[in-house]
Amino acid sequence: MPDDEKNPAREVITDYAQAHFRYFRTADGTVYAQRNGHPVARPIRSQGTTGSHRQELMVGLFRDGHGVFNGTALKEALDLIEALALTEDVQPVHIRVAPGFDGATWLDLGRTDGRSVRIHPTGWDIAVPDPREVCWRRTQLTGELPLPAKDTDGKGIDLLLRLTNFANAATECLAIAWLIGSLGPSVPVPAPFLTGPQGAGKSSAGRMLIRIIEGMSSDLRRAPKDEENLIAAVAAGWVTALDNLSHMTPDLSDAMCCIVTGAENVKRALFTDGDVFRARYRRPLLLTGIDVGVIRPDLAERLLPLRLERPRVRRTEAELWAEYAEVLPVVLGSLLDLTVKVRAVEAETPTDLRMADFAHLCAQLDAATGFGALAAYRASLDDLNDDVIEGDLLAQTVLRHAADIEPGAEQRMTSTEWLYCLSCLYTGEDFRPLPKGWPTTGKVLSDRLKRLQPTLAARGVLIDSGRTREGRYIEMTRSQVTPPHEQQVF
Template identity: 30%
Template sequence: MWLSGKYFEETGGAIGGQALEDGIRILEARAVNKGPLCEPFIRVGHQSGRLYLDLCHDDWSAVEITAAGWTVIEKPAVKLMRSTAMRALMRPEPGGLIEELRQFVNASDEDFMMVVAWLVAALRHHGPYPILVLNGEQGSGKSFFSRMLRSLVDPSAAPIRAAPKDDRDLVVSAGNSWLLVFDNLSVMMPWLSDALCRLATGSGFATRMLHTDNAEAIFEAARPIILNGIPSLTDRPDLADRALTIHLKTIPEDARRPEDELEAEFEAARPRIISALCDAVSAALRNVSTVRLERSPRMADFVKWITAAESGLGWEAGDFMAAYNTNRRDVSETVFEADSVAVAIRSFMANEHPTAAGWEGTPTELLGELNNRVTEGVRKSRSWPMTAQALGNRIDRIAPLLRAKGFTVERMRSTVRTIRIVAPSV
């Protein structure tokens, strides 16, 4: 478009198709062979200890966040890319407090802290990022809340979307947006759960380029993600380990308000809320190098970043970690109870082998013991392992859940492969 426009300005005519293609190839060759190599960013960039938040305004202004504070500048030092779906982010107004967001979050105080923590993490230039999962009954405002959260970080022409059909759709969305929001999920397919885990932590995706036989398209980046739905979406342990699960309260009819009124109030508060988030990111940049965690949980980078941001949010030291541990326990309990094999092993060990000697045997023997203790409906369900190999793979997946309950789980791979399980001491 730029080349066609310049040609029209100089000649008053339209450039031919072949001449346009030749001109583009020449420009590409000059850029590759003689131009400087720059790292491009979408929405959030980074250079020399500074973060840049693209406002997507016509003047290419951005918020520059440093350890000393933040300011809005024109023409930031980093190269920012924009897709056609990206929309302008409100210019932050200094002096905002994160408490202004509280009135729009119909959840507990602990869950509110997790929402704020996720927003602060989403403004970091690299992952891994926790996946924010919004659960709630019909009428709890999940979709509206998802759109609201996105507007604080990465406004879009299509703020919430249906779940992708395959890896290629997911990669295309990630390549054109900083933040992904998937709305009204009714089920979490195993392939989607695995793909979201890879995307949240920054694993690469490779797929064949269209209209080619052997050329690969590589996508390697991490993205903040929001999921919402009525059923539990974190039944798979890998996804649960990376998730912050928020339970939105049902809004009674006598307390329900029109969305246009809520939107007007939120729009008025949005510049100040964004300002408060920028203050928190500045505090994180200032303190992150001095933070020392007593122990490193699964999302240790995220925990360290938010711990460093606590002073910028007005939180007391340790407030976030206490709320995060509560959230992790709730998620772990939910995932455990949703896994039929984990529940069956707990029942088997409690009733038959409660002593410190535990139980040891082959996967085939364990499958026989468990089959005798579950109903026919459970045995015929898709989630129940049909073979010893499937049971062994399942135990590898649920071992963290069992250990969190105090079980000892060991798999010995010698001439005869065995499993040893010891129940927690009472």
């Protein structure tokens, strides 16, 4: 009788698994399996429809002549493998984009052969990454990208812009900057908000932008009704694209802020008493819609408005997407060429903008191409500040009050005194009623002013707070610097 038949089934499975797979754990304790020489890793406990490690282990054992094993033997073997893997070094897994060695980054093409794009300031090439350098995690949202074309001479960017309906060159360069930023695993990028009149092709343009990175199978989707489903969708892909937004609740606005700049969600793990499941996420986000109503100031700092206009000539969906699929390899190749060029350029980082990493990227893009992306980004933020002020009666009232303050002068009062002062200014001589949502206490006013600080500062009104022996105070100062929207260009 052969020796293999004398061994318990779990030992045969364990020996085969350790000979053909590499096992490791992530920082949250999840154990992954990686076929030798292949960069794609699967959780060994996954039962997902994208293929589990249990399934590939069963297929490998059968095809290599070891036979078919029952569920008990497989469970015992995987239990042992998981216990052994918990002693291995920690290694992260990545979706679509990952940092590599020597300052390089990788782009997962979603192919079964594992070929990916290595992007470095000296150039880019297609290769299968070393599994110890990059471990890819695949989900149902991981679409396949075509092999990017080489030596495109930048014509792919022109082909992409010809298919979209961006209103002007400033909008086009911001869209390109966002695409380059989305290829970086560690650079938070603001969320493009594609807006324009009905029929401007906002949804089509949004699909074109995300499919450059996520493949032709990716699509826009409706915003989930609860944060838990939104986080699950965000964690399963790289670019999250929400279509046709017409209203934005405070909870959704806060969730979007977390998606753009990064956060962590912790909840109780299933079928456990005290264990927890951690989900870290920071992803590129894209939005489309005609108007979302009032924009909260913290989200406005994380948005990138991209305006579109109605096309003069209409095309059928079939014609449009057939041409897009044909030029996608050239578009992706040109985007990679430009990314390499931008990353090789040194530029000064603007220190006055919230999204400093993206501002630095815009400065690099300007140095490499002369597009004027940084100026366009500043102008877009100024427009968003106008939108915030137009939708906030308290901000409008504060600016009316500040207009009577001498430049450089300070006014200091308690929050209650400020509430009385601003309420009287709003009601005026005709004693019109205060609007819905107006602060009702000094504490509420103080919190609202803190949220409005960046917006008001952009208009030359500085809000600060502090404490003296008499109590807490709020201080309002009118800056001596001319706000950007009041500066004239000759």
